Amino acid sequence: MAENTGTAHGHGRGSGRHTGHEHDTGHGRDAGHGHDVAADADRRWLMIALGVILAYLVVEVVVGLLAHSLALLSDAAHMLTDAAAIMLALVALRVAARPAGGAYTFGLRRVEILSAQVNGLTLLLLAGWLTVEAIRRLFTPGDVAGGPMLAVALVGVAVNLAAAWAMSRANRTSLNIDGAFQHILSDLYAFVATAAAGVVVLATGWERADTIASLTVVVLMVKAGAGLLYASGRIFLEAAPDGVDPDGIGAAMARRPGVSEVHDLHIWQITSGEPALSAHVLVHPDADCHAVRVGMHAWLREEHHIDHITLQVDHLPTAAHPTAGRPDDPHCAAPHGTTHYAASRAAANPH
Template sequence: MSHVHGPGCRHGHHHGHAHGAHGQGPAHHDRAFAVGIVLNVLFVAVEAWFGWRADSLALLADAGHNLSDVAGLALAWGAAFAARLRPTHVRTYGWQRASILAALANAILLLVAMGALALEAVQRLGAPHPGDAVTVMAVAALGVLINGLSAALLMKGSQDDLNIRGAFLHMAADALVSLGVVGAGALYLAFGWAWLDPLVSLAIAALIVAGTWGLLRQSLHLAFDGVPEGVDLVEVHAWLRSQPGVRSVHDLHVWALGTSDVALTAHLVMPAGHPGDAFLIALADGLVHRFRIGHPTIQIEIDGLPDGCVRPARLE
């Protein structure tokens, strides 16, 4: 077990650092990203062409949105790659934070694109005109297949990684939106409602903004070192306090290194003396299995005297 010293803390205490078995970072999803990007680039070209031919705002707007999705997929892929780069002497945590910033950038990109879409749709709603509903339905049906496949490729990784979840949500939302466009085209053919096209565009914007808001909130929270979703700091504190020989816990911090790796630092006051490496190994194992915290750093203190570190709000 290696021994390290936190910045600004007194050197007369013992520190232990260990990585849990599950703190190995995101799985590689290179193939899923590559396939998703290629399929969506081709679909953007098809959708823009037929949207122009059919004079359909819904298709043209969705082509623009899908182009932003291509950029989002590329951004997420680049961040996932950067997060796998090894730490260096000047970047001791590597580039893991890139995945958080990519998720945040994706959320902002989507919100801006949907704002532009909504503005154009409102203007067109005041003067609707008919389009080629059959073409719109055919292209939208192709979108259901392409976006659905792209989402399926990213589904597994989206469960544990906010960056991949952002890309997955884009694809899944697009598949549902395309399905809605097919339905709107069918209603237009049945009833001749020309105003359905801009109305569907507004529905697209509202649906994507609603789905993106959570991504924006979570990524912004993690960018400012907030406690990751699913980790209860009070519960972590209580669990550490309950360990044998621990009298008190202070300077407890939990934050995200990236979108799939959680770090913890804490000072444990243990008057009986340093418990040994076996205690630290068991502690790291418990943290990763109970709280999915895979990067813990623990400082053992014998007397619990002030050590110069900044104290957070007390939890005990």
């Protein structure tokens, strides 16, 4: 269950009246249970995929050189980045598991997002290199041995299917692991395209089919690499998770019983799959700050699956308590982002 800690200043919780503010931080313990077990399982599946990739990489380089196949050599280069991506993911898993402490109050969880960015960038760089080589081969095609090319590609499909299956058993909600998986998946597509090119070369002798296959794979690599950079960039820029509407959540928070206003609402991800929320909540003068905070925390956790929650809860200023909830702090005079009001105040305070 979620853990709540709160500090209250004023007349005590029982009276439902606070002249100071109540601050809450909540972290879901359920997400932490079995984390070491899950990480060990992820490492095991990643190691299996890495072993499969490395074993076949050597075979593909040798046959690619003998067959003079750009598609095979480009697949081999891609498989090398696959192996590097998996090794990077393994390192990131180990580093990210270190406990928080010192200056790193969130720990080193975002190392996993750095790993995803590196994987996305290497896909784009490799796609650029293959594009240059493919364009050169379009004008000056070399001798391509269709038979060895087809045989190696078909075995490569099986190898990458095995690696992709092993990777799919790991936790792909982690952007780190998904980054390595995208490398494997795009390599699988490359082998399928190479096999098709081998059939064309054997049937027609048209050697440029090898180059067309490489360019097809380039498109898939750009798509996967750009997707990884976009997703990891959103996390580094503190954007709300995909599918989460901060304004919608803020408006719903303002409709909670006893709530008058919600501002300074921030929703972001610490790392993939770990959303966090903080907000300043003003409640009606006769409301119980503690009860509102506990209820809102439970609602956010159950309805929106957010466990890392920090709420500052204060009473709305009144004539008797003009400073309640409005300390001499510029952030309250000019809150960050949209201010959400309860229905009773929304007409008088248009957005």
